[in-house]
Amino acid sequence: MALREKKQPVDSLFAIGTNYVANNLSFYSTGENILEWLPPNIKNNLLRKITCTSYFSRNVNFTDFFKVLVNPSTEEINLTCMAVTDEMLNALHCCSNVRKIHLTVDGNSCTFTTKGLLNLFPNTPKLENLIIMKSKEVNDDVLQCISLHCPRLKGLSIGGCVNVTDKGLEFLSSMRISWLGISQTKITDKGIIKLVQGESGPILTEIIIDNCAQITNLGLNKITECCPNLKILNFQNCDTDILITSVFSCSKFNMKQIFWQIPLYYFAIPKNSGEQFYLFAVLSAWLLRKIGKEFENPHEYDDPNSTIEKIINEAKQLGMQIDFPANKLKQGVGDQVVNILDFLATAAINKQHLIFQKPKLPEEKEQETEVIDDESELNLDRVEEEMIAAYSDDSDEENIFRLDDIKPVKRDMQQIDLKGNVDEESWKLEIERVLPLLKVTIKNENRDWRSHLDLMKSYKQSINETLLPTKTQLEKLHKEIGSTLDKIENREKYLNRELDGVLENYRTLQDQLSKIKEKYKSVSTGVAERNRELNNLNGKVESIKQQMEERGSSMTDGTPLVNIKKAIAKIKSEITNMDVRIGVLQCLLLQTKLREEKQLEHEFENTSVPVF
Structure with missing residues (x-):
């Protein structure tokens, strides 16, 4: 199909x-x-x-x-x-x-x-x-x-x-x-x-x-x-x-x-460690999300150690072997940073199924020169041929009246004897009877120039008929408009004369207003700058006040002294316990010493010594 x-x-x-x-x-x-x-x-x-x-x-x-x-x-x-x-x-x-x-x-x-x-x-x-x-x-x-x-x-x-x-x-x-x-x-x-x-x-x-x-x-x-x-x-x-x-x-x-x-x-030369580390963390988070991991975007004031630990754990799960300490990434520059970014970028490309192939150059073919006619150019011969073709089709041939093509009408017509003594009135009656049978109607089409010509003549006649009354009405309207414009012009001149002083005052006031606006703008810009400086100074004063209050509260607070006293009492009790333990140990040592002396004396008495 x-x-x-x-x-x-x-x-x-x-x-x-x-x-x-x-x-x-x-x-x-x-x-x-x-x-x-x-x-x-x-x-x-x-x-x-x-x-x-x-x-x-x-x-x-x-x-x-x-x-x-x-x-x-x-x-x-x-x-x-x-x-x-x-x-x-x-x-x-x-x-x-x-x-x-x-x-x-x-x-x-x-x-x-x-x-x-x-x-x-x-x-x-x-x-x-x-x-x-x-x-x-x-x-x-x-x-x-x-x-x-x-x-x-x-x-x-x-x-x-x-x-x-x-x-x-x-x-x-x-x-x-x-x-x-x-x-x-x-x-x-x-x-x-x-x-x-x-x-x-x-x-x-x-x-x-x-x-x-x-x-x-x-x-x-x-x-x-x-x-x-x-x-x-x-x-x-x-x-x-x-x-x-x-x-x-x-x-x-x-x-x-x-x-x-x-x-x-950027990640090879140290410039601004804070900025470089933040960009490293943001790029790593973005690459991990491209890989398919749910990794939140780090913020500027997050703990860098926790951020580094998260990135390293994700890299290890993806198969990267990390043999360097984590603090190497805190600077945001160096071989370690570049290696991690390179590994994550490669993994993201593989995850997205992106394949980079060598470019294939198209084979150059010899172009055949062809002569192409520009249809946009005007060609009089072509226009003439198109006009002849448009106005010489089969439809126009139907409008041509050909006597040879007329077929006799099969009707019962009364035969008339043509004699030399026929009356004139009978001839007229016969012509009136036969004339409708001889009429040939030609079908006109819209493209026929004859119909256009007749239409243009009818339009011209109607325009000529309506031209005179319309012209008189327009002339009358023109006179009325002219008189009205003269009145308006006179009234305008009168108002201009009356309002000259007011307009001058208005211009001077407008100039003064523009000058005042310029002054206001200049002053307002200065005020805005001073307000910003005042806000900065107020912030600094507030921070200093807060520091002074913290130091004053720490000076008047007796909590450290009480803690010191408690510590001293605790130390004294521990010293007393140590003294008791020392006395017990001394007593035990003395007893042990005495016991050893008695044992030595007993052994000495039991041993017989010969006398020479």
Whole structure:
């Protein structure tokens, strides 16, 4: 039983037309403004099509088409594959509703300047996402312009813009940005601290600061402190000591992704024993869980001896022979640490059934060059053939009236004698009787150009009939609108004259308010820093008070003296017992001595000694 082939979805007529225009863009002359009269939605669709890589290879002057296609309703501009110039940036001034702009400089193809960017952003008040990658024209002045004219900005990525410094981040500190990418820039800890202490700190969810050589542990610590909603943190190739305690403390913020790079010789060279041991314990726990063991993640303040004992026991159960003391692992570096991690990693790979094979290079085959017709190019001969085929099918042949094909109608017709003296009225009566039998109806189809022509004539007639009354009504409406606009203009001038003084006062008050806000911000930052110092000092004072109280209580407490007296009394009683034992022993010794003397005297008396 043959399976039915699934029918592929057919593109809509709108999509087919848009793709055709985009593929054959070089055939449309912008000088005649052919594309300028298109509706905004079609312009936006064409703009998305021709900015893709596959359409950029067409040999066209893209700048001219770009200026025609951009319009006030354009919301997204992606010029990643384009050679962007200041002329194109100036064309974007009409896009007041644009919400996303994406620019990536590839080599020397883009020639836009800082001036072009400074002129662009004052005309994009609704901009929400901005991505400008690898551009030397983006500097602190551009970031200041963005902070002043783009209040709705939520995401900013300026990776590879080497002229961005801490001053630019200070301008961004007053904005509410939710994700930020500043990799490969000259940003230091100072700029990071200014940014996260501003309005963006509590709402930041993603920060990418990889390959920033001047960011250290201080900046990362401040990020983890001031960004409670942070979900993604990337700080690869930064000048940090891994910051294990700070990074893993981010789990309380529901961190989803953390990217950092462990140096190749991290567990071979001693740096920070506490950090290295904690990372060793965490990696070992993770590998044991991958093997299938139920092993809890160690905490920073756990007893290292118990943690080491658990890891060694699990390694022994897996078959590892351990012939070194456990305290060798407490430093977090050395051959023993590397051997355990290597053994656990190998066991985890075997448990996951991962097999690493040698790569097999594909055999290179000679490619046969084939001439492929590009269906996207416009071929007039092909179009003419298709039109002839479309309008010369069998259905149109049915509409042709052929006298030879008419068959006689078999009906009983009254025969008439054709004589020379036939009356004219009888001829007319006969014609009226026969005429319905001679009528041939031709079936018209929708593709017949004759029906279209008749339809166009009827439309033209109806338009001409309705044109005059509509024109008079529109002229009357135009006059009424003109008079109303004049009244509104006069009223507006009157209100402007009346409100000039009030507006001046409002401007001065607004300037004063802005100055006061700046002073308040500067003072509030100083107050916050002093509050932090005060809290630190209060903590130190509390710890000193606690120590003093402990020492005072130990000085006034009589418990040690009572214990000493009890000990002395116990010693005296033991001395007395020892004296008694000594006296008893002396008595026993004396008795033994006397007994031995008596025995010697008795033996001496019994022994006879000869006298010479």
